Amino acid sequence: MANLTEPLAVRLRPQNINEIVGQEHILGEGTWLRRLLSKQTLSSLILFGPPGSGKTTLAYVLAKTCSYPFRQLNAVTAGVKEIKEVISDSQNIFTCPKGQILLFIDEIHRFNKAQQDALLPAVENGNIILIGATTENPFFEVNKALLSRSSVLELKALSNEAVIKVLQRALSSACGFGNLPVEIAAAELNKIAVYANGDVRRALNLLELLVTTTPYSADGQIIISAEMLDKLALPVQYNYDRTGEEHYNNTSAYIKSLRGSDPDAAIFYLARALNAGEDPEFLARRLVICASEDVGLANNQALPLAVAALQAVQQIGMPEARIILAHASIYIAVSPKSNTAYKAVNAALADVKSKNTGEIPRHLLNAPISGMQEILGYGKGYKYAHNYPGGLVAQQFLPQEMAGTVYYEPGTNGQEEKIKKWLTAWRDYCKNQVPADLATTENNSKIVDNNKN
Numbered sequence: 001m002a003n004l005t006e007p008l009a010v011r012l013r014p015q016n017i018n019e020i021v022g023q024e025h026i027l028g029e030g031t032w033l034r035r036l037l038s039k040q041t042l043s044s045l046i047l048f049g050p051p052g053s054g055k056t057t058l059a060y061v062l063a064k065t066c067s068y069p070f071r072q073l074n075a076v077t078a079g080v081k082e083i084k085e086v087i088s089d090s091q092n093i094f095t096c097p098k099g100q101i102l103l104f105i106d107e108i109h110r111f112n113k114a115q116q117d118a119l120l121p122a123v124e125n126g127n128i129i130l131i132g133a134t135t136e137n138p139f140f141e142v143n144k145a146l147l148s149r150s151s152v153l154e155l156k157a158l159s160n161e162a163v164i165k166v167l168q169r170a171l172s173s174a175c176g177f178g179n180l181p182v183e184i185a186a187a188e189l190n191k192i193a194v195y196a197n198g199d200v201r202r203a204l205n206l207l208e209l210l211v212t213t214t215p216y217s218a219d220g221q222i223i224i225s226a227e228m229l230d231k232l233a234l235p236v237q238y239n240y241d242r243t244g245e246e247h248y249n250n251t252s253a254y255i256k257s258l259r260g261s262d263p264d265a266a267i268f269y270l271a272r273a274l275n276a277g278e279d280p281e282f283l284a285r286r287l288v289i290c291a292s293e294d295v296g297l298a299n300n301q302a303l304p305l306a307v308a309a310l311q312a313v314q315q316i317g318m319p320e321a322r323i324i325l326a327h328a329s330i331y332i333a334v335s336p337k338s339n340t341a342y343k344a345v346n347a348a349l350a351d352v353k354s355k356n357t358g359e360i361p362r363h364l365l366n367a368p369i370s371g372m373q374e375i376l377g378y379g380k381g382y383k384y385a386h387n388y389p390g391g392l393v394a395q396q397f398l399p400q401e402m403a404g405t406v407y408y409e410p411g412t413n414g415q416e417e418k419i420k421k422w423l424t425a426w427r428d429y430c431k432n433q434v435p436a437d438l439a440t441t442e443n444n445s446k447i448v449d450n451n452k453n
Contacts, residue, residue: 297416358399
């Protein structure tokens with residue numbers, strides 16, 4: 001019989017795998033976890049998902065299905081001492097005849113390396129079947145050695161339909177409010193589900209608050225009305241941690257939307273970040289990077305505009321900074337795109353790190369002291385470009401070992417189309433017109449004219 005003093009979310013916790021709502025991708029018929037449970041056996045698991053997605057519930061159901069001795073630790077309060085006590089219990093033939101304990105560790109990402117390492121021998125030899133639960137990506141937060149001995153299962157936020165199904169169960173079940181005359185329309189159940197945004201625990205907590213604080217009507221009913229929910233003015237809840245994985249996920253989606261020329265998606269992820277209290281200067285710095293990395297030479301106004309936006313955000317702050325960030329985001333999103341500068345510097349860095357790139361040509365070297373040019377040849381033979389028509393002179397600038405290497409390949413978007421036309425002609429000319437003084441020919445004039453056009 002349910003203990004009605006316990007929270008509704010605890011009272012309504014599923015008792016077997018068929019009662020779990022959602023997570024069909026890992027619990028549906030034919031999945032490997034279902035097949036494993038059919039043999040009443042289990043291997044170590046790391047359950048990864050947002051709050052309220054059922055990680056703790058799944059751990060309890062798995063333990064009950066497989067009839068393992070069950071222990072639970074919370075990584076916030078437990079340490080190596082508590083871990084060693086559980087391992088010792090698993091080796092006690094009287095308390096644990098099979099020599100195996102299912103250990104559930106909530107918030108396992110909060111364990112430090114020493115605490116996680118203390119688990120390794122027992123997990124490896126099978127004395128401990130570990131179920132770790134975390135809201136953080138385990139590939140970042142859990143030791144690789146422990147991950148290699150476990151299977152990672154991602155639980156997803158429940159759909160509105162799934163949350164409503166759980167709420168309806170709460171209203172009809174004896175463990176919930178099945179014995180109370182509660183009236184709530186489908187529209188109001190949907191409002192609660194929207195507010196919860198996939199978090200079942202949050203939805204049940206709100207339902208419990210509404211039922212327990214609503215007085216009986218004249219005809220003896222507990223009526224949860226639309227007006228009651230509207231007065232609460234509930235904000236839709238979503239997972240966003242300025243220092244956690246959702247920070248990086250949202251930022252990734254924001255940048256990729258800018259790069260993909262989708263201003264609507266960019267504004268959405270910008271708003272999501274701002275609503276969660278993200279640092280507006282961080283967002284402005286990302287815009288500066290994107291303006292150069294992804295827009296680049298296709299629109300040379302994007303970078304100064306992004307830098308101006310960063311300076312404006314620093315000087316003005318929120319809430320007005322949101323407008324500046326939106327302005328710059330939309331401009332960058334709708335600008336033509338080019339990553340040629342990004343590719344050029346990366347290719348050059350790769351060569352510098354991995355090749356014998358030779359010495360700087362002597363005619364390019366600095367010769368500030370008298371005699372360096374005559375004796376050492378520094379700067380000797382250098383052609384001053386401004387002494388030639390159009391400021392153009394064909395001479396070698398790369399080291400001999402790198403002569404002919406091309407790093408910058410202009411694209412055809414936006415302003416780069418003109419750059420490509422001019423640079424292609426100039427490179428062809430330089431390739432065929434040596435020595436440098438031949439740059440005074442009629443061909444050079446054609447290059448200059450092309451640049452003007």
